């Protein structure tokens with residue numbers, strides 16, 4: 001008889017585990033609280049504008065091998081559009097623009113020398129940053145236990161390049177300010193990006209994010225497995241030899257093993273009281289969150305012809321041109337000609353600001369930078385208080401393994417131990433690791 005694994009949560013981590021297990025001939029039951037898959041990577045229909053908006057613009061990179069493996073399996077990889085090579089344009093409030101361009105030199109090293117065209121920073125700053133990155137890539141410096149901030153000051157990196165490169169890069173990659181972010185995790189990301197030019201190229205979804213992942217429902221049912229939506233797990237039931245879940249409908253579902261692919265705070269809730277006292281699970285109390293604010297603006301005209309631009313010295317960090325990025329062919333009769341998304345990462349200190357004020361303030365920044373007279377016709381602000389966990393040096397040593405002290409219980413999620421920040425790739429990789437541990441357990445049973 002086929003072994004059966006229950007996966008709790010149909011976010012990217014849960015879907016990644018499900019695919020891995022089904023491809024290894026294991027029956028899977030996925031239980032998802034909401035009516036759709038994707039977790040934090042989801043889209044909602046906005047009635048006012050008559051179009052889908054995402055739960056925040058999601059940026060990907062060529063290095064997302066585990067995440068793209070999911071899309072390839074589901075037949076949606078062709079909906080991702082890649083840059084030919086890494087090029088990141090920036091603009092400030094005075095309208096001064098600059099670009100991080102990996103094409104300055106050919107090959108892998110081009111990425112490193114991408115700084116050379118970067119204006120607004122002195123030559124010394126560029127050389128010092130290139131040297132620091134080289135040392136990080138070659139493990140030539142001690143970074144364990146350091147924040148990015150302390151790493152930069154120890155290496156005497158000048159303030160101009162910290163403001164114009166390191167801070168925006170850290171926010172984009174880790175959703176954290178440099179004084180919080182783990183230098184080790186940032187270094188791991190750099191190593192992945194620098195493996196090849198393709199790895200460092202950025203990528204966007206051409207369609208609302210939900211469309212990338214929604215084929216999972218049919219894919220699983222065609223393989224004798226299933227996702228049940230609107231199914232919340234209330235509690236795990238762990239006995240000596242048997243593990244089960246209790247759902248909100250008071251069903252008890254037994255399995256050979258369970259993978260919880262929930263955020264850490266949701267996992268903590270379903271864990272029976274007695275296990276919360278285990279040293280391993282007590283670490284769940286150490287996790288903290290970092291917020292992201294996404295501001296969707298609809299305009300009477302387009303504001304720029306770049307599909308994205310970093311903003312320097314402003315509250316707004318990134319502007320994404322949704323009309324260029326997300327050309328969902330089903331909808332050509334747009335109500336509003338221009339549509340942009342603004343992103344503010346590491347936003348804990350401004351998360352409670354009034355949404356309308358935020359939308360208007362950030363729109364003014366964009367108008368000023370691009371010297372545009374565009375008019376704001378509609379707006380929507382999405383605040384994700386618990387967007388990602390805080391990956392600081394303290395957490396490096398404490399992130400929980402996908403294998404738990406309970407033999408038939410495994411955990412996945414962007415917060416588990418992957419060596420990566422909380423991203424789609426981190427979530428997908430955690431799902432693969434949890435599935436591998438579960439399969440080892442089932443094989444030995």
Ligand SMILES: Cc1cc2nc3c(=O)[nH]c(=O)nc-3n(C[C@H](O)[C@H](O)[C@H](O)COP(=O)(O)OP(=O)(O)OC[C@H]3O[C@@H](n4cnc5c(N)ncnc54)[C@H](O)[C@@H]3O)c2cc1C
Nearest residue numbers: 009011012013033039040056058059233413414423424427
């Ligand atoms: C605004 C925003 C912008 C982001 N931008 C980027 C980006 O540009 N690039 C990038 O790589 N990453 C980005 N991320 C991070 C990325 O979205 C996450 O790292 C990833 O989606 C996490 O996936 P996960 O499967 O670990 O968790 P989740 O997506 O949180 O999945 C958990 C699932 O469990 C379900 N669930 C919860 N409780 C229960 C229960 N009791 N029973 C059953 N089901 C339950 C939830 O409904 C959810 O579907 C962003 C995140 C946010 C919020």
